[in-house]
Amino acid sequence: MSAKDFASAYTSTWCPGCGNYGILNALKKACAVLDLDLEQTVQVTGIGCAAKIAQYTNMYRIETLHGRTMPVATGVKLANHHLTVIVDGGDGDGMGLGMGHFVHTARRNLDISYFIHNNQVYGLTKGQTSPTSELGAVTKFSPAPLGNVERPINIVRLALSVGATFVARSYAGDLTHLTETMVAAVRHKGFSVVDILQPCVSFNKLNSYEWYQKRVYKLDTLDGYDSSNLSQALQIGAEWGERIPIGLFYQEKRMTLEESIPQLKDKTLAERPVGGADITALMQELA
Amino acid sequence: MSAKDFASAYTSTWCPGCGNYGILNALKKACAVLDLDLEQTVQVTGIGCAAKIAQYTNMYRIETLHGRTMPVATGVKLANHHLTVIVDGGDGDGMGLGMGHFVHTARRNLDISYFIHNNQVYGLTKGQTSPTSELGAVTKFSPAPLGNVERPINIVRLALSVGATFVARSYAGDLTHLTETMVAAVRHKGFSVVDILQPCVSFNKLNSYEWYQKRVYKLDTLDGYDSSNLSQALQIGAEWGERIPIGLFYQEKRMTLEESIPQLKDKTLAERPVGGADITALMQELA
Amino acid sequence: MGKRDFVVLFGGEAGYGVMSAGMMIAKAAVRNSMQAVVVNEYPSLIKGGLNNCLVRISDSPLTSFEETPDILGAVSQQAYELNVAKVRPGGVVFHDVGVKTDKVLPPAGVTLVPVQLVQTGSADMAKVMANSAVMGAFCALTDFSAEAVKAAITGEFANPVVQTKNLEIFEHTWQTVKAAQGAAGVKFPFALQPSPSPRMLLTGTDAVAMGALQAGCRFAAGYPMTPATGVLVYLADHAVEYGVVFKQAEDEIAAVNMLIGAGFAGVRALGATSGGGFSLMTEAVGFAAIAEVPLVILMAQRGGPSTGLPTRTMQADLNQVLYASQGEFARVIVAPGDVEECFTETFRAFNLAEKYQVPCFILTDKYLADSSVTQPFFDTKEMKIERGKLVDEAWLASHAPYLRYRLTEDGVSERAIPGQVGGRHVATSYTHGEDGFYSSGHKEYAANEQEITAAGIDKSFAKLPHILAEVPGIKLHGPAQADLTLIAWGSTKGAALEAMELAKEKGISVNLLQILYAAPFPAASVMEVLTKAKRTLLIEGNHTAQMGVLLRANTGFAADAQYLKYDSKPFTPSGIVRKIQEVMSK
C-alpha cells in the first residue's frame, strides 16, 4: 500500500502551512513503510488541531476527550493487545490536562506509540499559553509585556525521567526524518514518545519554520551518541535554545505491561468468549 | 512557643506505631523552631491518613479533596503571598490523582513547602497499590503471586526532573533529621518537596521501620555531596534498594511565581479593597 | 405474634475482629437453615473508631437492618457506652472485664455479664483473638450451638495453629461463662438444622462482581474509593481464574477512559466508584454516550456532600448520576434493592450497554454494598448474553460502505470493533454525522449542520422507549390494593418490605412500589400503580426527595407524605412503621 491509502475522504481544515500537514504526510508514509494492516490498527487522538488528524486517516480511530488519549489507548491495548495503537495529540492535550496520565502511562510501558504535535501553543482555542510555551511567550492568556512566566516543559526530558522506553524528537518540517522516527517508534515494543516540533502558523509567530530550521540538528551527527545511555540522553535532552537536537534520544528494552499480565498470555481479552462463565465456585466460596 | 502549642485538641486516630506520628511531631517541632506565626500560616492537606494531620495541628488549615492540595495551595498563596503555606498529603494523593498538579506546580515555583507522607500504599482505603509501591508489592489491588507490575515513582527524581527548587528526602523514624529538613524546606523561598519515608504498620508490611532503618543513610555523609549540582542529584536520587539516601538533594534559587507577577509587588490580593473599582475606562473602550 | 428475629450486636474498635465474629455466627446460622442479615458499621478510620457488627437471625425471611439487640457483646468501653442503650428489655450485655459500666447504666431489665474478652499476650494477637472469646461468650449466654460456631471457626482459619488457638479460646470462654453465669442469658429461640441446599451469605459487593463475571466482563479499571473498592478487589482476586484484567488507574478519569477504550475495542468492562470518583468520571460519561461506546459503572453511594462520610450510607447521589455531563443523551440507571437484584441487574446492565450502546449505571449504597444476607445459589441457566447490533465481518462485507452511526428507527446503529475487516470508522466526542465525521463547518457538512445536530440528539433519545420496554422498571410488592402505598428505591426496599409485614400485623394494609430503574424513568408503569393508590408515602435516604422530584417531574404525581432520612444511618422497619402509623392516623 502507498501513503495515499491511509487517507480519509475528507477535506482538511488546518490552516495553510500548518505543521500538521507535514505530520499527516509522515504518518501516512510511515504506515506505508510499516505496511500496517488498517483493520488491526487503532489511532487514538485527543481534542485540538493536532487531534483532528483522526478525521484525515482511515484506520480504526477514536477521537477522545481533550487530554485523555493515554487512558483510552491503554484500554484499547489491554482489550486487544494484538492491535497496533498509535496516539496523536497536542502539547496542551498531552502536557496540560493529560500530564498525570502521561507520567503513569510511561511507567506502565504499554506497547503504544505517542506522537505529540508540539506547537507550543493552544491552537484550536486560538492561541493560549501551553505547558511547552517558551518563557516570555506572549499569548492570549499571557499578554505583553510580561508573557509566559512558567518554565516550559521539555517533553523529551520529562519522558526520559518518567520511564518511557523510546524517546525521540522530530520536526514537522523534515518529512524524511519524521517518517523514519515514526516507523522506529511503532516498531519499538514498548511506550514510545515522539516530541514533534510543529509550527503553528496562526498562533505561534515565534517558533516558526525559520526559527526551527536555524536550530534543529540531528543527534546522529553527534559523535558517539549512544541511545542506550540514559544520563547522556537526559543531558543532551536538556538542550533547548540556539540548538535543538532531534533524533532518537533513548531506547530501552523493558517488559511491557501486556507481557507482564498472565491473563494475556494466550489470548487477547477481545478474543475470549463473552458469556459461559461458570460462577459456581464463587458461590461455593460464600456458602 | 514550643511544639505543643501547635497541636489541636483532638485525639488522633492513626494506628499505634504509624509513621504519621513521627511526622506530626517533627512538624510541631519545626513550627516551634521556625517560630511560625500561626495566624499567618496555612496548612493545606488532601484526603488520606496523611492528610488527617490537619485535624491535629492548629494553624489555619484546609483539608481539601483527594489529590488537590497543589492547586488549593496555589490559590491560597496567590491570594495572600505573605502567608506561609505548608502542604501535607499522601503518596497516593500526590502522585496518583495529584500527579498533573505536582508537575505543574513544581515548574511554577511558588513559595510552598510540600511534605509527602510516602508510605508506598493507600492507607486510608485499607491497602491498595500506590504509585510509589515497590515492584512486586502485594496489595489488595495487586494480589499475589504477581503483585505490582508498574515501575514505582521515585519522588525525589521526579521532583528534580520537573523543576522543584528544593528537593529533599527524610524519614519519619528520624525525628531530628525530619525536623531539620522541614525547617530548611519552609525557609527555602520557592517550591520545596520533602519525600518523607513513612512506615504504615497496618498495610505495608514490607517497608517497615526495620526495613528503612537498615537502608537509610544521610547524604551529608557522602564526601563532597553538592546540593547545587542537579545532575549529581539526579544520579544519587536514583538510588533505591539496599541503600536509600536521605537529606537535601538539591536546592536552587529561582524567582518564584509570586515575585514574577507585577500586581503582587506592593500588596497581596487579600489586602486590596473589595469594591471601589472604576470601570469607566472599560466602558469607554467599547463605546 | 411470635418472636420474629434474634439480634446480636458485637462492638469494638477495629482490630478486635468483631466483624469476623459476627460473620462466623451468621455463617453458622445460615448453614443451619436460618436466615441472617449482617450489617457492619465502621468509621473512616483505620484504628480507634468503633466498629459495630449487627447480626439478625430468623427462621423466616429477613431483609433489613434493625438495631434492637437481644444480646450485646462489647469488647471496649466505647462499644459498651455507645451501644448499651439499644439493648431490648430482657436482653443481655456481655463486656470485657476492663469496661467500666458505672458511667452509663444499662436499660432496665438488661443484665450485665463481665467476661475476659481481650486476651493476654502480644497486643495485636490479644485483640484479634478477642473474636473467639466473643463467640464463646455469645454461645454460652444464648445456648446457640457451639458446634455450629466451631465448624465456622474451623472453616475460617486455614492456618492450623491459628485455628487451634481460636478454638481453644472459644472453648475456654464458653466454659468460663457457663460456669459463672448460671441463670443469666437470653435463649436463642430458633432450632438449628442443617440446610438442605447450600445458601450464600453475600453482600451487594459480591453480587455485583459475580453478576459482572457472569456477564462476561473481562476488564475492570478503577481507583480505590469506599464503598466501591470491594468490587474491584473481588475482580482483582479472581482475575486469573476468570480471564479478567483489572487495571488500577492513576485516577478515576483514567479509569473511565480505559473502560471506554476497552469498550471501543469490544470488551465488556466494569468500573466502580463512589460520588467523588464519579464526579471525575462525569466528562467521560458524555463521551461514551456520544461515541456510543458501551459503558457499565457501579456507583456506590456514601454519605455526602464531598468527601463527606466515606463509610456511612445515604441515597443522595441519584441526581448526580441522572444529570452527569453536559448536554443531553440517553442513559440507564438501575438501583438494585437487594443482593439478588445486584446480581441480576448487573448482568442485565452489560446486555443493555451493548444492545443500546449507552452508559449504564448500577446505583447502590454503602449499606447495600457492605451488608450480608442469606441468598440461595443463583440460577444462571436462563441468563442470556445479548450483544445487540455488534456485527460480524460477513455483515460488514455485504453492507459497505459501513456507517457506524447510521440513523435507525431504534436509534441503535450496527457496531464494528477494531480488528474486524470492513468496519473501520472514526468514533468521536464531537457531534457527528452517520459516518462519525465531525459536522461543524466542514465543507462536507456545513449545509446541513443543523439537521445533523438535531438528528444526533434524537438518535440518542430514540433508544429510550426500547429500553423501557425491556427492563423491569418497577416492582410492586405486597397486595395489589392497599390502604397505603410506600414508594421506595434502592436499598430501602429491605426495610420497607419488613415494615409492610409489621404494618399488616398492626392491621394496616400496605404495599410497596419499588422503583428499580430511575432512567429511563418508567412513568407509565409507575402511574399504573399510583393511580390506584389510596394514599402514598415516599421513603428516601436523602434531604431533597430526589426520586420524588423525578417522579413529579415525569408524571406530575406528588406523594401524600415523605419520610426522608439523611443522618448517615440506614432505614429500619420499625422506623418506617412508626411513620406509617403517623401517616395513617392523620
Next chain:
Amino acid sequence: MGKRDFVVLFGGEAGYGVMSAGMMIAKAAVRNSMQAVVVNEYPSLIKGGLNNCLVRISDSPLTSFEETPDILGAVSQQAYELNVAKVRPGGVVFHDVGVKTDKVLPPAGVTLVPVQLVQTGSADMAKVMANSAVMGAFCALTDFSAEAVKAAITGEFANPVVQTKNLEIFEHTWQTVKAAQGAAGVKFPFALQPSPSPRMLLTGTDAVAMGALQAGCRFAAGYPMTPATGVLVYLADHAVEYGVVFKQAEDEIAAVNMLIGAGFAGVRALGATSGGGFSLMTEAVGFAAIAEVPLVILMAQRGGPSTGLPTRTMQADLNQVLYASQGEFARVIVAPGDVEECFTETFRAFNLAEKYQVPCFILTDKYLADSSVTQPFFDTKEMKIERGKLVDEAWLASHAPYLRYRLTEDGVSERAIPGQVGGRHVATSYTHGEDGFYSSGHKEYAANEQEITAAGIDKSFAKLPHILAEVPGIKLHGPAQADLTLIAWGSTKGAALEAMELAKEKGISVNLLQILYAAPFPAASVMEVLTKAKRTLLIEGNHTAQMGVLLRANTGFAADAQYLKYDSKPFTPSGIVRKIQEVMSK
C-alpha cells in the same frame, strides 16, 4: 407597520475579517443613535470554515438574532452558497468577483452585484483587507454613511499604515461600486445622528468580566474553553490595571481548586468554563459547598453532548449545573438573559457567594457570550459590595472560642480568613461539626454523628429561603395579563421579547415569564404569574425541556405547549411568533 430593522449579513472564511467588518458597521450605527445587534457564527476550525457576521440595525430596541438580511456580502463561494437563500425579497447580494453564482440562484427579487472584494497582493494581506472592501460596497449599495464607517475604521486601526491602506480600499470600492451599479441597492432606512450619550456595543463576555471587576474580583483561574475563554482573556488583558491575577491552570480541576484556595484566603475569584471543563470541576463544587468557601463560576453553554459543537449555541447544561457533585447542598444558578443582566447578576453573584458562602454559577451560552448589543453605560452608583458575615479581629476577640461552622438560623456562620488573629480553624471536605472537626468515628463525635450529619445538610438548605428573598428570581415582561404567557430563560429572552412585540402587531396579547434564577428555584413568584396565565408556551434551547422539568418538579405546573430547539442555532423572533400562532390557533 414600518420597517423595524435593517439586516446585514457578511460571510466568508475565517481570515477575511467579516466579523470585524460587521462590528465596524455596527459601531458606526451605534455611535449615531442606532441600536444594533451583532451575531457571529463560526465553526470550531481555525481556517476554512464559514464565518457569518449578522448585523441588525434599528432606531428602536433590538434584542435578538434574526437571519433575514436586506443585504448580503459574500466574500467566498461558500459564503454565497450557504447564505443567499436567506436574503429578503428586494434585497441585494454583493459577492466577490470570483464567486460563481450559477450553481445556486438567488431568491426571486434579489439583485446580485459582483465586486472585487478579495484584494490583490500577498495572500494574507489580501484577505484581511477584504473587510474594508466589504464595508465600501455595503455603504455604496445602501447609502449608509461612509463618513461614519470611515470614522470607525480610523478608530479600529492604530497603525497608520494599516489605517490608510484600509481607508483607501474602502474608498476605492465605494467609488467603483457606486460608479458601476447605478440603481441597484437597498436603502438604509434610518437617519443617523450622533448619539447624545455614549453607548457600548458589548457582548455577554465583556459584561460578565466587567461585572466581576466591579465586584472586586481579584483572582481568576482557568483553562481555555470556548465559549468561556473570552472572559479569562478579558481579565488577563486588564489584570495589571485592575490589580487582578489571572492564572492559567493545567486543567479545570486545578483552576477550580485554585479558586477555592483564593476564596478561603478571602479573595473574590472568578472561574469560567464550558460543559466539558465544568464536568471536571464537578467534584470541587461540592467541596466548596461543604467547606463553605465562596465560589463564582461562569458556565457558558455550547452545543453538546461531550465535545459536541464548540462554537455553536445550546441551553442544554442547566441540569448539569443544577446537580453537579455528589450529595446535597445549596447553590445559586443565575441565567442572565442579556448583557445588562450579565453585568448586574455577575456582580450580585459575588455578593451572594460571600454572604451565603455558597457556590454561585452564572449560566450563559455561546450566543449570549459572543453577540454584541447596544448598551448604555452601566450605572454603578447603587451597586453595593456585601461580604456578609466576614468578621474582623475585634469580633473574633470577643467571640472566642471561634466556631467556623456555628449553626445559625440562616445557615450562615461567621467567616474568618487566614491572617486574622483569632480565626484559626480547619475547613474540610468531610462532614464536620461546628468547629470543622471531622465527625465520623472520632471519640469526640461518635455519640452524636447522626445529629451532626443531618445538621450539616440542614444548615446548607437553611440558606435557601434567605437567598430567594433577595434575588430577582423571575421577571415578567409585557402586560400583566395576556392571552399567552411565554416561559423562557437565559439568552432566549431576547428573541422572546421581540416575538412578544411581533405578536402584538398580529393582535395576539403575549407576555413573557423570564426565569432568571434556576436555583434556588423561585417557585412562589413563578406560580404567582402562572396561576394567572391563560395559556403557556415554554421555550428552551434543548431537547428535554430542562427548565420545564424543573418547573414541574417544583410546582407541579406543566406548560400547555413547548417549543424546543436543539439544532445549534439561536431562537429567532419570527420562529417564536410562528409557534405562538400555531399554539393560539389550536
